Amino acid sequence: MNVFPQRNQSFDKWRYLVLFILVGTIFGFYILRLFDIQILRGADFNAQAEENRTRIINEPAVRGTIYDRNGVILAQNVPSYNVVVIPGYLPEDEGDTQRIFRELSEIIDIPVSQGATDEESVRNFTPCYNDLGISEIVFIAGTNWPYDETALKCNVSKDVAMYVMENREEWPGIDVEISSVRQYPTGELTSEIIGFLGPIPAILEDYYVDLGFVANRDKVGYAGVEQSLNDTLAGTNGIREVEVNVAGEIIRNLSEPVDPIPGNDIYLTIDARLQAIAREALISEIDYWNNFGGRIISNSGVVAAMNPKTGEVLALVSYPNYENNRMERIIPGYYYEQLSNDPQDPLLNKGVTGEYPPGSVYKLTSALGVLNEGVVTPEYEINDPGSIFVIQRFYENDPGVPRQFVCWDQNGHGMVNYRWAIALSCNIYWHKVAGGYQDEVPNGGLGPWLMSEYAQALGYGSPTGIELPAESDGLVPNPTWKRINLGENWATGDTYSAAIGQGYVLSTPLQVLNSISTIANGGKLMDLTIVDSVVSANGTILQQMVPSVRWDITEEPLIETYDGNNPTGELKTVEPWVLQLANEGMRLVVTEGTASRYEIERHAELFRNDSSQSAGKTGTAEYCDDVAQSQGRCEFGKWPSHAWYVGYAPWTDAEIAVVAFVYNGTEGATLSAPVVRRVIDAYFELKAIDTAETP
Amino acid sequence: MKSSRNVWQNFDFVLFGAVLILSILGIALVRSSIAGNIELVDHPQRQTTFLLISLAVLFVVAAVDYRYWITLIQPMYIVTMVFLLFVFTAEARFGSARWLEVGTILIQPAELAKIVLILTLANFFANHESKSLDLNTILRSALIVGGLVIWIFLQPNLSTTIVLLVIWAALLWIVGMKIRFILIAVGIVILVLLIGAATGFAFLADYQKDRITNFLFPDPDARYGETYNVDQALITIGTGGWFGQGYNQSTQVQLRFLKVRHTDFIFSVLAADFGFVGTLVVILLLVVVILRCMRISQNASDTFGSLIAYGFGFLIFFQSMVNIGVNINVLPVTGLTLPFVSYGGSSLLSLMLGIGMVESVAMRSSNSKNE
Incomplete structure (x- = not known):
């Protein structure tokens, strides 16, 4: 009473055999390849994984103040307020994000959007020196370093900085970064003595990097006392070795952090009053x-x-x-x-x-x-x-x-x-x-x-x-x-x-x-x-x-x-x-x-x-x-x-x-x-x- | 007819056991893949539910004589084609997914297509059996394949297209396609590739071209995208060593440097957590599954059953080969999952349904122990 078609012949055994050989060859090759990756080159890949997860954070040291013989300040660090965004902490709801952008836009006077970005403007993106809108900056930052601070607007007034800080609760992902800027209260009066700071020159980059400085961030003296006594003033940067995830979020310290050592203050023999009269x-x-x-x-x-x-x-x-x-x-x-x-x-x-x-x-x-x-x-x-x-x-x-x-x-x-x-x-x-x-x-x-x-x-x-x-x-x-x-x-x-x-x-x-x-x-x-x-x-x-x-x-x-x-x-x-x-x-x-x-x-x-x-x-x-x-x-x-x-x-x-x-x-x-x-x-x-x- | 009790005595417990171990290991690896991603938190539980449903389906399908499916093949073929057509046109209208939402569960028509194609072709070749497969039969089987593949190809879903075509080729091989025809077929494939090259592979979507380009000429500085994913997968596998870093201990996985880790790159998670020994075990389990299917195929009581077991065995082999090949960077990224291990209800369900049918064949084979 069997209604189903019965088997009337069996398939060639050699055709199965070819298939078995294929399975054996391919998986055999895979196993060899895995042996190569995991055992022979394991140390190499482990090193790459370590590199992936560890990040060295270099914390800048505060540069020393320069005084005249009577304690008049000739060079000092003043806070500079930057409004920054951490895209990873912005609200998930697109509407909320847009509301934050709109409100912030009025305060810091940057448009919410400046139209579409092209590859050129993304590649050339420099915080503080660009004419992009908030959305574009957030887009660029969010794609590249979502858990890092990226400046939206630099050097805002203290009032704006305070206002933004007060609104931190309502504006998740927006914060104020306080960085330090070198200022010379006596300006031209003492500039030939004090000098000024500039970026680490390319030719000396190795030298300064060995000393723990960070090129493109830390500054060194270019003239005057700022240059000749740079080592005394600069201090030593701190180092933190942290574990980060793929988004750059810091998980934990991997080793005991080394705190930055602030630079030393210098009192000059100069009398600013006599300097003024002489000039x-x-x-x-x-x-x-x-x-x-x-x-x-x-x-x-x-x-x-x-x-x-x-x-x-x-x-x-x-x-x-x-x-x-x-x-x-x-x-x-x-x-x-x-x-x-x-x-x-x-x-x-x-x-x-x-x-x-x-x-x-x-x-x-x-x-x-x-x-x-x-x-x-x-x-x-x-x-x-x-x-x-x-x-x-x-x-x-x-x-x-x-x-x-x-x-x-x-x-x-x-x-x-x-x-x-x-x-x-x-x-x-x-x-x-x-x-x-x-x-x-x-x-x-x-x-x-x-x-x-x-x-x-x-x-x-x-x-x-x-x-x-x-x-x-x-x-x-x-x-x-x-x-x-x-x-x-x-x-x-x-x-x-x-x-x-x-x-x-x-x-x-x-x-x-x-x-x-x-x-x-x-x-x-x-x-x-x-x-x-x-x-x-x-x-x-x-x-x-x-x-x-x-x-x-x-x-x-x-x-x-x-x-x-x-x-x-x-x-x-x-x-x-x-x-x-x-x-x-x-x-x-x-x-x-x-x-x-x-x-x-x-x-x-x-x-x-x-x-x-x-x-x-x-x-x-x-x-x-x-x-x-x-x-x-x-x-x-x-x-x-x-x-x-x-x-x-x-x-x-x-x-x-x-x-x-x-x-x-x-x-x-x-x-x-x-x-x-x-x-x-x-x-x-x-x-x-x-x-x-x-x- | 054998009694029901006798039938169950022929149930292939080795095959079932291997499949079960792979699936449970899969859930464990999916759990390891969460790595603090909120969106993935419920995935192990969902996969467990899928596994339970799939096991139920497996036993039901195994209990039913596979030959009853013959009457359903034609309607299933038509329904699948309608599904695919619907997805294809929906794609044109909404511009997205290959997923078709039916009720609360998602059925991927591509997975359905694999099952239906194996059944349809098995039935077709069983009815046109001859030692020398003539051109007429080959062309008619091509029509059957084409009716489904064309819509998938046009989606465009290149990887499923290739899977379906490879299943067809594998079936043609086993039913006795002559070497002469094989050479002609290879010639045609080469010709198609040459025409493709001449037209700049216009039929490929941009992302597919990118994948192939990335595989052939990787950009060493890529920080994101396919090359980055493959590089990270290699690093992840490399950290495994002999015995792995331990379950849930891989920094590459837990700090999310490895992407799409619960599906495409779950093999890398395995390698990182359990090392070379772990990968060896999984590959051996997959080989056991494949060889058991082939054994059942050889012992099947009829051609239809033999081809079903062969078809599913080959499907599992091909998907495993491609998925692992992608993980160890010997094949371009395709998006094919690792059978039984990768997360995905639709994939697991269809594979278990297939295993159910293979078991059904085994239980009713001619030279089973009781004969």
Whole structure:
């Protein structure tokens, strides 16, 4: 009764067999492949799985604050409020999300939607710097890092930030991120000292990443103290190793987190009040002369003030400089370009980096030498006819050609002795004592070797040690230097030029200041410093400035003696009475010398009121640089000149020394001296105020 | 007729046992796959319910003589075609799913199509049996296949299309298709592929092209999408080692780096949790299932039963091969599930229905123990 079709044949056995072989082969291959993946390459894949789930979170350290010597804040961190979204925490209901976007849109002034996004705008997405709507930013963030904070709007006002924070309950997924921005309350006043921050440069990325910094987030100093003391200020970033899921949500700490160590605070030796007065004095003096001359005589200069006893720098103005607050978030390209292309180099601190001929201020190096070496006695008088001709010889039997040297006063000063030579800055006197003009000076003058020895003893030719980046060495020439660098023998005229700080001599304004300060300080050359103390975040003083004497020229034998061109290996000190006479000479500069001349009525009051008992030295340094060359002024008699003046007070026991340098300032006595005098007077006024306040 | 008691004595407990172990392991792995995803939380329970229903279906189907189905084959074929047509046109109207909602449970017409095609072809070849399968018969079987496949192909659902065509080919092979015809068929396939290449595979949907491109030329930097999924599956499998990281212990799974882990990539979950030994056991269980089906096919009392057992055995083999192949990155991503193990009520139900029929064949085989 079977109605179903019965089997009438069976299928080929070999056809089944082929199938079995197929099953065996394929699954056999799969098992081999699994063995390869799981056993042979297991370690490799385990490492990839570890990498998937672990994330290192680098928590930024707070950068230290920079104060002046009185606790005035020069650089600080201020909170910056960003409204952020965490797409993973937005409500699931699309309507709720849209309501949040609409309400938020009104507060932060970003449209809910800016239309569709294309791949380009997604790829180029940068938080804070885009013109997308809220929906687009949330879309991009939600696709890529749903559990990370993404900024919707950066740097909102505190009011907006507070409002958003109050509404956190109703706006899940929206929050306020507080980041820190570097701000400089004194701005332009101290930017040449403080500097500014910028992103970690690509070339130094490895170095900073090794130190725990994060490229594209952490910033490093680009100039000033921010750069030179970056390591002290930056602190150490914290590290957390966490487990994350595929959405980036943090599950737990994988190891004990290392908290960030905040950077140290720095108190500078700078007095912001004195800095302000110095800057104002320099700018107003330059402006006055530019107006008076009816043309731009100068638009750049340096003023620096220090304590000769300690080496503390109290003020350091390099004009023009820049507004470092404009760099607080990013370095604006156009602004940076403008600064870089400015011929006045506003980005450089010219007090530290600028190298200029020091002019007559440099005469004090020879002034120590001629007495100490016994070339002349203080009373020995030398005739200044206003102009002399020197036979310029390059080697001993060179017949030579005559070269003219002139005094700044073409009438000549007549017979002058040592002190008057300083007071009147008599060029011919210093030419003759240095070069030994026609046997007028016994022993053939001081000569180039000893001149360079005395200059180096006063700190010329080597850095002052100030904690600022890019300090220049300056240049103290001698015959060996000239042969190596110019391939030429030292000529007779070179000695005459170097005697008055011209020719090859170069120095930074701080070197000039420190050389005179050394004389004022009885021969102790101080290491310059700008850091008063370093204080950790919890208030511990880590480092306190102690005055550092580099050397005392009256005690340490520094002066190499020479027999002709050959050093004898014998070293000597500088006699204290020599320093005393040089000091007296510089006092005479103020009372009766070059700085006592008052061609302009407004200076009369300034100088005659000698309350501070100052001494000083003027300098008018002829120069020839690119600018002068292009104006065709690099010819005898037409050379432009920088204005120098270094002053200190009180001259018997100096506690303040100030240098002023005005680029192309024409004459030290008229342009720079008034600036120095105003700073010195201001110093004593401030001292009086401070003393009154702290009985 | 044998007595009912005798019939049950021929029930293949090895086949049933293997299937049951795979299904229970599947539920456990689906549970491991939840990994804190709220949407997946109720899946193990649902899969358990599906399994219970499927087992009931299995026994009912096994109890019924498979030959009774012959009368139902034609109506079932027509109903399935209507279903597929409806889905195809619904797709055009609503632009989405291959799912057809009937009452509260979802039936995937593609799963139905697999069963119906095996039954229809088994019946067809049983009636046109001859040692030398002639061209006429092959072409007529092609019409039967085409009536269902065309709608699935047009959906477009390439993976099911391939499954159906491969079932057809496998059946043609076993009923004795001559080597000559096979060579011709291979020639046609190559020709179709060449034409396809010339027209830029215009008949493939974009996502299908992407899958093939991703397989052939993976983008090493991909963070999301198919390549990412396959890479993560490989990593997940690799973390397994000999014995696995332990049940629910795989970071790759629990932190959700592995995607579509309850269906397409459940084999990777297995590999991560239970290691090389675990994968070996599952592959061996699947081989047991396949070989038992083939044994039943060889021992069946008639051609129809033999072809049913062969058809379902081959279906399980092919799906397993493709799914595991995707997991270990030797085949492009297809979306085929791992039989019995992957989550999915429709798939489990249709497979259990198939096993039920195979058991039905086994119970009524000619050279069973009692004869």
